[in-house]
Amino acid sequence: MKLLITIVQDQDVSALLETLIEHGYRATKLASTGGFLRMGNTTLLIGVEEEELDAVLALIKRTCKKREQLDSMPILSFGRASIDSHLDKVVVGGATIFSVDVERFEKI
Amino acid sequence: MKLLITIVQDQDVSALLETLIEHGYRATKLASTGGFLRMGNTTLLIGVEEEELDAVLALIKRTCKKREQLDSMPILSFGRASIDSHLDKVVVGGATIFSVDVERFEKI
């Protein structure tokens, strides 16, 4: 069993959950915030069997899109350094995925 | 040190936290949502020493109950496929527990 800790943009969550469920996968949704843009995003916990990992990653790739975030207000703008004007266009990836090994999985 | 990522029903959270604390265990609570039923549930992070794992799992088993969710509106009902009427009764388990190995634990 592997646990995918998957950070996606809010706009892709409902389509991603729907396709995961249709394929019989399970997921838990946590509301989160990006550290840089300080905008809301979503962290999904997706527990999958090892042999399902590639199929789930393919579903995520198909559903989650890269987007350009215009007029972003990254965290630095309130800090010590004034930000460079070219930061007004930040590309946010479709998904950031950490796969960790699950030593023990229990359902009660 | 192991980290238990434990998804439980909201109704069991306060009893579970109380019994964990009484036994000297520590936990952090995150509000979450089930991917299928899209109902609120709770994800607990519980960091325990390896030799405490079985005792903590036993506490979770004693406290968290299976429940039938009637008239559920699983995610598919808004999707392409219309859901089968027998889905109006979904059994939700007491807890789903992922135990992952903690390579390094620091308290500052």
Place this chain on the structure above:
Amino acid sequence: MKLLITIVQDQDVSALLETLIEHGYRATKLASTGGFLRMGNTTLLIGVEEEELDAVLALIKRTCKKREQLDSMPILSFGRASIDSHLDKVVVGGATIFSVDVERFEKI
């Protein structure tokens, strides 16, 4: 790649995020609650390369402070046992950090 699951006090979050970003690190913020004091705190997910781990831990140590929580109402006070009066002062650490190994890291 290691994933640092880092629980900090709300008061230190914005300074910590700012210094992480300035040093080129990335983080995701999750609102959480302490199991004992039932007060809001913050759980950060920080994915770092293994050779960056010590530097990031040093940043966290510099930014996150221990604090005394006065007149706390730990969870037991609503439970079966009435709490001992000396619990009216609880020391909350600057950060609790679980470092887990990331078997596979993907950005889409």
